[in-house]
Amino acid sequence: MIDAISFSNDTLHYLDQRYLLLREEYVSTKSHQEAIEAIKTLAVRGAPLIGVAAAYTIILGINSFKGSKEEFPLFFKTLIADVEASRPTAVNLFFASARLKQVYDDNFATDTIDVLFAKMNEAAKKIHLDEIANCDLMSRHGVDQIKIDLADILKKRKLNVLTHCNTGTLACCGTGSALGVIRLAWQEGLIERVITSESRPLLQGLRLTAWELQHDGIPFVSISDSSSAFLMQRGMIDFGIVGADRIAANGDTANKIGTCAHAISAYHHNLPFYIAAPVSTIDITIPDGTHIPIEERNADELRTIFGTQVAMPDTPVLNYAFDVTPGKFLRGIITDKKAVVGNYVEELKTLFGQ
Missing domain, CATH: 3.40.50.10470 (Translation initiation factor eif-2b; domain 2)
Incomplete structure (x- = not known):
């Protein structure tokens, strides 16, 4: 199967679809700004794939956070807003961001930042696995x-x-x-x-x-x-x-x-x-x-x-x-x-x- 998107070692890997069929170009990035641009420019496209990319983009964003726990809420709110602004029509994007916001809402008060980030990582991976399974069911x-x-x-x-x-x-x-x-x-x-x-x-x-x-x-x-x-x-x-x-x-x-x-x-x-x-x-x-x-x-x-x-x-x-x-x-x-x-x-x- 074509591997259009994957996430490993805190890195998002995706096939840049703007250049097919002229060339097959795979891109790897740790930058959430670069990932947002990939969604905006249709390097990553298709509603379910956009949802998965959005989830991983949020993970890239939180991985870049270097502040204190008290500073994280404002950072996270801005990160979510930037991701959600990338493509306004595909509701899968908002579905993914809502899943990660729910993890934040449920766990921020009680968890350390490291534990919270681990739970958000697992939620993003679950979104990806669910989309793969959904295709077979559809x-x-x-x-x-x-x-x-x-x-x-x-x-x-x-x-x-x-x-x-x-x-x-x-x-x-x-x-x-x-x-x-x-x-x-x-x-x-x-x-x-x-x-x-x-x-x-x-x-x-x-x-x-x-x-x-x-x-x-x-x-x-x-x-x-x-x-x-x-x-x-x-x-x-x-x-x-x-x-x-x-x-x-x-x-x-x-x-x-x-x-x-x-x-x-x-x-x-x-x-x-x-x-x-x-x-x-x-x-x-x-x-x-x-x-x-x-x-x-x-x-x-x-x-x-x-x-x-x-x-x-x-x-x-x-x-x-x-x-x-x-x-x-x-x-x-x-x-x-x-x-x-x-x-x-x-x-x-x-x-x-x-």
């Missing part, structure tokens, strides 16, 4: 749901699946969310071919998903983001599955820009379209997608490709990183606990014991 639930929803087609032939952006090992630590489902479906003989849309402007589908599929020997073809409706019209796509950066309580889902167009096309053509994401991606505190903050990124990500100018330097640009797909366009949400279909408001609450 994959199983997703394949089981596909077998139910597409049983009639599977009696005749294998399936062609559309995916968007990158949701594999590079994004999730384990086998992946949506791509993890696809991998297991391929292993069980359900998939004929994967159709991966390019995912402008940073081409995560064309670069990263294609790279992972080729690595695994899974047949695929890449398309422009605007091609999926035409392929659905021609019967070349049987279903779609993507990941998520935040899911609201009603099933509205923020994911890589372009997802909503794919989902609406699938809905129009009566094709199942799924979200695959761990429960940590669900933000049960917000009622719908209008409350999800949508990151707007630097215009040069659109005006240039790998540093090559493809538009006039002063071209006005709106570069939103995500869009929000209304829950009504989804066939189901695949989580590590279960495949959720139907009434998202009630079903998603059950995942949190509500």
